[in-house]
């Protein structure tokens with residue numbers, strides 16, 4: 001993105017990303033290397049993207065579920081604290097809205113810890129109080145599957161509402177001033193939360209079901225319900241939820257416009273879910289090869305044999321490290337990005353950081369209407385994006401950390 005006016009608008013705005021799984025990679029580094037890894041690898045990206053507030057979900061992957069969930073949850077929370085303590089000149093871990101304001105006033109990026117799924121607590125809902133003391137300010141009850149509190153959206157066929165422990169969790173989280181996040185929750189569970197909630201409910205990374213019928217996306221009725229609660233919907237950029245056949249910026253804009261038109265300008269935000277790098281580091285895949293047999297036969301330094309290799313291409317050999325495939329950004333038009341890999345099939349819909357920057361014009365706290373108007377002279381896609389952003393766009397997200 002080169003339009004200086006758009007860049008200026010972006011820089012003046014408070015840009016909030018309500019979902020980035022970077023803690024998954026940070027927490028896998030040695031404890032004494034985590035702060036430096038964040039500073040060297042993630043901080044430049046957040047600065048370059050103009051991100052002012054970053055929500056950091058604690059996501060527990062299959063390796064730890066369910067038995068090791070609490071241990072991994074604590075490790076990831078600790079990683080968040082280490083990031084903040086080791087980079088006190090650049091980022092702050094925030095527990096209240098006032099902390100966010102102070103961090104921004106000091107030129108720091110505000111970090112907010114969240115739970116993505118509640119495997120760690122089981123039915124012991126009071127442990128949410130403990131996790132809140134450790135800094136968790138936003139909680140979703142599930143990932144795709146079932147927890148002791150609720151069903152995830154992949155279990156929609158079960159039609160389940162919250163369990164009694166889930167109902168108790170709603171009450172406790174509201175008492176603690178911790179936001180409830182319905183992204184990933186089943187349809188019936190989402191309706192149940194909305195019927196119980198007396199405080200703003202958010203969807204940290206969900207898109208519009210009307211635009212793309214996927215169980216992870218929200219119907220118009222649920223978008224309205226979230227808006228009525230005073231919450232915000234952070235639109236997810238993941239290609240499968242946007243349009244798997246044509247995962248373009250234009251289609252993403254369709255989602256943002258739809259959420260804005262149904263829920264209102266004050267209730268649309270950004271939850272990009274830039275998960276490509278996390279995915280590629282945690283599940284490296286063999287490089288393409290035209291020859292049959294084990295890829296390790298190529299003797300590439302990036303590949304190694306497993307013991308007992310029988311030269312089977314898929315099951316035998318694993319990558320020794322992350323891939324360094326050729327660069328292809330999905331947004332692509334004129335994109336010169338060469339630093340990153342864009343070849344993963346699972347994540348072909350993710351634009352590179354540079355091309356994604358105009359998308360971040362969906363301000364969570366917008367600046368002034370005049371500046372928004374100026375953007376209408378820009379490209380058609382950007383113009384449509386600007387149409388979906390009002391001077392008060394997403395202001396409701398101020399409800400995020402509530403002390």
Ligand SMILES: [Zn+2]
Pocket residue numbers: 116184205
């Ligand atoms: Zn997610």
